[in-house]
Amino acid sequence: MAMASTYAPGGGARALAQGRCRVRGPAGLGFLGPSKAAGLPRPLALARRMSSPVAVGARPRFIQHKKEAFWFYRFLSIVYDHVINPGHWTEDMRDDALEPADLFSRHLTVVDVGGGTGFTTLGIVKHVNPENVTLLDQSPHQLDKARQKEALKGVTIMEGDAEDLPFPTDSFDRYISAGSIEYWPDPQRGIKEAYRVLRFGGLACVIGPVYPTFWLSRFFADMWMLFPKEEEYIEWFKKAGFRDVKLKRIGPKWYRGVRRHGLIMGCSVTGVKRERGDSPLELGPKAEDVSKPVNPITFLFRFLVGTICAAYYVLVPIYMWIKDQIVPKGMPI
Template identity: 45%
Template sequence: MGVLEDKARARLFYKYLSKVYDTINPFIWNEEMRTEAIGMLDIERDDRVLDVGCGTGFATEGLLEVVDEVVGLDQSPHQLEKAYAKFGKHGDVRFHLGDAERLPFEDDAFDVVWSSGSIEYWPNPVETLREFRRVCKPGGQVLVVGPNYPKSSLFQKLADAIMLFYDEDEADRMFHDAGFEDVTHRLMGPSYDPDIAITTVARVPDDEDADASATATSEVEADA
């Protein structure tokens, strides 16, 4: 586990990073990438979207161009202060200080759950993805943007020491273990490194699909 896959360390890290986050962020996660990621979703204007790890609200700004309701959540009070400065505490977005592993929302509360630049800090990615599935409606979509695993063995060792980096195979495993279907990935990035990020979109099984899957599993177990 990397040094920043610890919630206390990550909060301390963002206490200082929040001061320059909006200046640094465009070099890693820019508007073109955000637009491309949003384009991977089947999204309607009246969909209710949860932005987990919303930070200063960069993704939130893009999402508000295509939907009317976005709820933001972040574990860093310092990042949220920057978000409040942009949107106001009583503006169009309702922000929550909270933990991605224990979302303070009811089951099936959102049509889309979005998370960009957050998964790399999660100590238990599969459990967190299951929590995303819980709050996303059957048939809804979850989109996660995270850091693509480096190709160089030297950078792989450095990446592993810092936080979670992963490739498409690992993304497949995590999302399927969390109970998602229709899992697709796309590599994207700024011009200097077009494969720096991996964006995954997956669908929450609807009730009929879940029942069919459970029936098929039971039949296989019975035959065995």
């Protein structure tokens, strides 16, 4: 891969799923709560908050919450495998990103969190027996697509929350999550859960976006969903208790290593659990309460704006592919 590099800054899943299943799906349309921006109508106040300089992970991006993501994928699931993946998440990229997960044995127990239509799970079952793999996602529409794939027939497929996994502590040999962290309201909580469900010596592999530097791409990224910086991934892993944390860059080969526009799948981050039990990190209440009542007008505004911003990132890989065809090989694009 043109963008691959690595650096280090410093028993049956089916039975587990039956043993402790606290699955809680979205219960309606969602909104974080009333705006504090005085004097502005709520949608405009939200837009004002979106443009303010807040730390990554803190601002209310329009699709970076479970309820918005739930409905976003209600429609995206229809074209996800055939329209979205070819531009952002190819089979070559998937195999390259999974390499650090060290899937060396077919008898490993693996959970694929936020696995959606099972595209990443297909890469996992190349190395691990399907009956040892659990695919979890909050979207029943995505999971319906996964259930239709013949290669995943032996995989346990279930609904669940990445920030509150329905499995006992010390359950899996491998935790893998690809293309999910960008929708987590609290990514630190999700990575803490990854630590909890792994066994001693287990390895977590989180594959996700990287933050753009080009101003227009940065604007749409900040409006749409979470695009973490590489150092933020490292920090989240280390705070959760992981050791030997490493990050490997990935990306479509036609980008020729360009990262200024950000990448929906831009890095594969791994860490090892060196102690048994839960993460030592203590966290407060969850960032999003899916049971709270919502304002449908506000939700519709958030959903539409987020979808418009997402459309920009459908066009970026097309633009980069055209540049790759036009600009002579060996020259920067």
